[in-house]
Amino acid sequence: MLTINPAVLLAIVVIVRLRRRTEARSRFDEKMTVVIVLALGVLIAPTPVGQGILNILGRLASGVTQAGR
Template sequence: MILTLNVAVLLAVIIYFRIGRKGQFQSKANQWTTVFIVLVFGVLIAPTGFGQGILAVLGNVVQSISAAGSP
């Protein structure tokens, strides 16, 4: 039996547990580590179909907000 693990899924689990500790104080180094992990996760998920769908939805939201703000 071969077990494969997607790196993006692993990073999503790590992000969930790192951000889930809301009651604890974090050092600056710990915060920067979390930011780095989230950025790597974003780079890994961006070329996938799911990432492209998120990009399309966010693009539509930003476009509608900018259209509502212009006279």
């Protein structure tokens, strides 16, 4: 039986949508891309990959904050 991971499917959709030329996008198209990216984030967040990304972004934010002092 073949199963499709929704996070992988959404990642492919995001990549295809972002490769399009900027001039060819309507406002609705941009909003739809944002919704798809948010859905992808919700699907990735509880996974080990999502936790790793969160950890890296937290360290980066901490470093930027400390550099600003």
